[in-house]
Amino acid sequence: MTTKSAMEWNLGGEGWELKGFWPWVPLKGTSMEIGNELMGVTDWMPATVPGGVHHDLYRAGLLANPYRDLNSLHAEWVENRWWAYRKKFRAPAQAGATMQLICRGLDYEAMVYWNGVLLGEHKGMYEAAVFDATDHYRPEEEVELLVVFKQAPDEMGQIGRTSETFTQKSRFNYKWDFSTRLVNVGIWDDIVLAAKGAYSLGELSVTTDVRGETGLIRVVAEVEANGRRGNGSAVGTKESQYEEALGMTGRGSEKGGRAADSSVAVIVKLYDPEGALAHTMQIVPDDEGLASCTIEVEAPMLWYPSGYGDQPLYRVELTLAGDACDYDSRSLRTGIRKLEYVQNEDSPADALPYTFVVNGRKIYIKGANLTPLDHLYGNVTEERYGWMARLAKEGNLNLLRIWGGGIIEKPVLYDLCDEHGILIWQEFIQSSSGIDNEPSKRPDFLPLLARSAEAALKARRNHVSLTVWSGGNELMSAPNVPSTFADENLAMLRELVRRHDPGRLFLPTSASGPVQYITEERGVSHDVHGHWKYMGNPDHYRIYGTADHLFHSEFGVDGLSGVKSIRKFIGEAHRKPVPMKDSLVWRHHGEWWDTFDRDTALFGQMTTLARFADCSQWMQAEGLRYILDANRRRKFNNSGSIIWQLNEPWPNVTCTNLVDYYMEPKMAYYGVREAFQGRRASLDYVRLDWQAGEAMSLPVYAATDGESADCLVCAEVLDSAGKVLHGQAFQRRTTPDRTLRLGSLSFQAPETADGLFYIRLTLAVNGEAAAVPGAPYIFSTRPDPIYAPALTLAGGKLATEALGEWAAESGHGDAAADAVFTRQYVVRNTGDRVLLHVYPIERTDRYWTLASDAYFTLFPGEERVVRVNCRKRTGELFLETSTSAAADAQERPHIDFLYFNAAAAANINP
Template sequence: MREINASGQSWEVKGFWPWVPIKGTSMELGQELMGVTEWMPATVPGAVQYDLYRAGLIPHPYKDMNSLACEWVENRWWMYRTTIRRPEPAGEKLELVFKGLDYEAAIYAGTKLLGEHKGMFHEAAFDVTELLRQSETLELSVLLRHAPDEMAQIGKTSDTFTQKSRFTYKWDFSTRLVPIGIWDDAVLRVHGAFSFGEAYVRTEAAAIAPDGTGAGRIHVNARVEANRADAAAGLALTAECRDPDGKLVAARELALEDDGAASAVFDIEGARLWYPNGYGEQPLYEVKLILRGGAEKLDERTYRVGIRQLEYVANDGAPEEALPYTVKINGRRIYIRGVNMTPLDHLYANVTDGQYAWMVRLMKEGNANLVRVWGGGLIEKKRFYELCDENGIMIWQEFIQSSSGVDNIPSKRPEFLALLEKTARAALADRRNHVSLTVWSGGNELMSEPNKPSTMDDSNLAILKELVREYDPQRLFLPTSASGPVEYITEEKGLGHDVHGHWKYQGDPYHYELYGENDNLFHSEFGVDGLSRMKSLRKFLNEGERRPKAMKDSLVWRHHGEWWDTLARDEAMFGKPGDLAVFSDASQWMQAEGLRFILEANRRRKFSNSGSIIWQLNEPWPNVSCTNLVDYYGEPKMAYYWTKAAFAPLHVSLDYRKLKYAKGEPFRRLLYVHAHEPGVAVSVRAEVLDSAGSVLHRAEYEGATAHERALPLGELAFAMPETADGLVFVRLAYRTEQGSAVLPPYVFSTADGPAYEPAWRLDGAGLEARQAGEWRGAADAATVYRAAFELRNDGERAALHVHAEETTDGFWMEADEQYVTLFPGETHTVDIRCVRKSGGGLLAEEAAAAAAIALPQVRFRAMFGGSSGRG
């Protein structure tokens, strides 16, 4: 079997009022009923909204409040058309396959109705063998009806009836912009007399050695299907296995059962095992299935698989009734350092492989090891799962259902359950072959009653549990996230098993008291909100909106993040910001501060707490403010870098319970060392400094990292000093044989007014930045350009949270560290990495401009200050 991609052909699309394409002519006048648009070029995969924007028929939907002017699109019918040719050779059977239709479609060959389809996440396949035998070409039309009127975030889960991505109907991080289109590839499958059907490749490991190898086993199950009633037998099925270096390590003939089933087991001694990011490498073996009829190759399938042992165990000290939230791979308990991922774009059909690669790169570089693919979004395209296999990012995949605010009860509507089962079967049959897939979940925040997560007893979730048992019994199925016994984080002890919340900074000191004293077993969703960077805000806010505002005072701001108003919070901490750039800096600082404390507090309880999954990594459209670490344009925020530090394989943290102190107040708090590997000798230096860089107190600590728990290293004790501006910095640095690091400082205050108001005046006036050497990297789209920059503070006060910005807008940028605080006379070297932008859809304009830019340009600035130095 071979696939001929029809997506790259010339497609057109045209809009109509509902039912007009069926009727065609006026009953009264007999004349043609014209469309609401003319035929126009279409992107496939793609969404109608992008094609309308390219044609000038709608404004840019992501700017200001323009999406409101685009809502009519979801209420029209849309016809796609193209011509496909008979392939040579034509084989025995030709199938026209749509891997993703969005949402309800009728497919025609000429005037012949091939069939109808409903649902985004299972294929629509049609036999066109006879049609293409009769004609060399096929005039193909796909009629997509208007979008179903599904529930937005505020609605009734019990009344959901589709398997359409629901965030597009309006969520707290998105607007209402409901895509219609062919959202995944359209292909022509050319089959021989026989071809492969469903296949399942799974792995296991035993006798794991200290060097990360073990006795590996690969199980292969496949099915062969006949494509012609009188097809002759005499088939030969071969399975080959190659190691990560391409060396053939096993090959054998598989016996075919009467029903077409075949299976094999490969035992691989000394197998190189797959580990999550931060715990080891991600070697992938290649398994190839080859089907022959005599000398003719009839079909071939290739799978890249990781060999690993997968288990799930109870948390330390967990109640008997608690679910097993700790993942164990190759005999090692894995502490979850996770992120929740929404779809990468409202127009998800136009997301490119390059965007997936950038987001997975940010996960890996950010020290994450798990991503939760949220149930209000998508079963993502296949390339995403391949990238997670390659980079050691475990996947928690939810089925497509989510809470709705009014009620959160899983839908029992028959049409919904039928579609849910189709989605689940399709997702399970394919995604189970990815080693990164680690957890299945029934959906997001499903609750049988307020604050009570639904359980396996719910008939909806019981269906999914049984399907996971049938298709993928080696993996854990959780009924929902959170999974209870209460939904939301609570101060009450013993109830916080797997919990969600909160999504806001809880104030000083309550934020630190709540999270510092919590006993949850697993924190699978929580966040803190913060503004986007000015570079991004300028792209979608008109000039009149670029000043500090509360959401209640601006319809435009409200349209781009109503729930995530931080003005009052940030004024309480900093005073009134003078301009939007200052407001953005302050808001990002508080987001980073709030998240860092939660992550460190959870990690101090390893493995009583099995991990943290931040809400959220990304956003699908540009928000003024949101809980994301990376904005719509691919720009990491300050919170991304403080999360990266808190997630590092070796990290040192300070346990504290507030930010504001009285002058002279005693400070006595423990320091902790967090590490993946036990027995690593570590030296830690703690310094208490003022804004001028004077060291007011210093302490040294020695220890060796503990086995599967955080190590209390010692107490940091001093009297809170009186400083010129009221700011007190506690900076931690560590050294091991493998290297050293200086961590982002903890900033405390004894100021009389807002705690961080004195920070306004730390504008980095003495900051200097110099590029050390040329950019390294070839001029192609996939290259990572690298350069080192030397930073120096020649001023008299601290240069606060110094960070870089790529100024050409042609490159995505990340760094080994950002938001570095330099005290007077200090120097620091930062390594910057840039990737040429390759976004799709509404980001394609940036990608097109990027092609003409030779090299990145980078500028550094201190928080609340100007810029210094370019490269």
């Protein structure tokens, strides 16, 4: 065989320029009246592709950092201009029977020119625009590629009418509770020039299953015949019956015709997870141009979600071969697994199946909602995706819901989820709008939705991590009534899923009902959303402790970012604790998530920003921990929890996220990680405050996901000096599919010197050494504000000792740009009072940081060994400081440890 003739050249990277214009000016060029050149609102400037206009303007000095203070208000003009990207390059010497220009990320409405000739127009950011450049292509000719974007459409943000939605553009850009209005414009994904031979591989489907002891890999590949057809404006004109029924033109996106030629064959090779060749098959396409086969793998290595097993990936390679050459090739990785869906235990007969079963094992969902990683999503680098995936994996998450108000993510995220065992819940791009939430049925919208949905289905179905499709976020046919498949919009999407990915569950929307929001009414909740606040003491514990929903696909608790992050985007004049009503700047960065009154009521006066952040993060972690444990106690009557939200796309003072914009994990992240451990002991309670001497009887639970185990739980009641006031032990054997009540911790609420007492649980499994104690439950016998004594704790003394030097993790070279450095520390409390919420902080601000343990509590005389992992920050936007490359290469992370209210106590001994 000769080398294959199909080739691709990525046109991204260097050499792009950008210029802004008033609307229509780039098409006119010169003034009709006086003949002068219409010069535009900017000069040509360097541009990033993939990327977006805003960051290029910032780099050119034409835009102030839009993430700082109120600056984004002064950037809203950007969305109202036209923008032209251009790149000059020499056409490759190689040419194919067909030359295609493939634009995978035009955001949003664009015209594409090749040496001044219009190749076509495109509308929509999720479907690739594919243009035939064959007639215009001259090998080694100088080419000017010009992409002209019209102004962004004026779509609705979080508040508006869903029924009037008319675009397939990221809705959160137009203002959401966790973001501002900053509407992205530009080329947000790759642009590729492709030379195709007489034949090429088209659509591809790779699905897996398990039958008995045999793994099945089903491969279906479309073979396309290339070459000009008709007037040469596009490669082929065949459209699906569904597209024709919707009246879709598919302009600029047509695909090649199907081939029926016995001279070509598809050679399929399968490599096992160790890289050894396991199978080879040769398939001749049928008369419709489809080459299909099923590969049987005996005793396969099975793919499991994180926490339930390993994630071995097989590699499938396809080569389209002719008599004299290889025309095309494709390669992907997949996992072998059996995926099923069943109703929950004791589920109502009309409920949807919310329990996911992988390889015969029920998977309890421990998930989080993922927003886009950045407001300017075209500028997100693979390194940022990689670190976010690591945060999810090490946070014990096994599912990410990719939310319908955001974007259909880039392939790298799905690849990472395949590798890490993180299931994907993918929503199509629709979301509620508050005034009405009914799915849009506008005649200009449904074809766009169908096209982007079909493109997403075909592009993402080959990922083993993909588990659920959903019609969108919080779509409702009436207040508090989620929409169903009776809706024309959702019925259309269900048909597309049935056609293109029939093996996966499609839910009409999230929440899927029959009521939208969590309620204390019994017997009516299946999949619900809410709430998003700490609901107060004792209401929070009553609401979540008595709920009976089958699935909890969105809920949250709000809390401040850390001071280290807040200082990056809030000017010094605004760095003081205030309620949102008293600060426009704070309101601009998290208006909905004001915790000032909540935290003042529980702790007392917020005198410093550091104190406010400490108190707010405490209550966020407390509120989430209780919800997660309450849901898990009903496993598999309840099939899982999906927290709102893992991340945020722009920096907020306060939000419901676990990880802030700068990738700094909050206390809630570590609290969720502990609550989602596979082996977990937990406590149930109905409030945080008790009367001294009051009889307490608190249920103790144990869960061991995926295993039966003998569990020993030791429960201790302590005071702030570390004195054990009461202790009990509980021992029973758990089962994989239950959270088992072991008994009740019974004692009288103690009278302590400061009014605080602590309960902590230590779990030992199957006779193994007990793990470190879990984060304590902190109660008070004082009147409001019940947690005020925590602000005056004194006597704890923090001492830290580094063990060894920084070392690169296994698999990372010390000098590599992507090195992850690790170091261990011994952290001790050498004082005579408790230290609350001890955590590491990286001082150079050049590294993302993730610790093996953080926000843990040390009683007097206790110590903890903590491993800290750091990776060089890269790809972050709007950085206001810089350092020399030499210093950056030499410096290693600098870790300090802090604790709750440390600024007031000031007892840190490095």
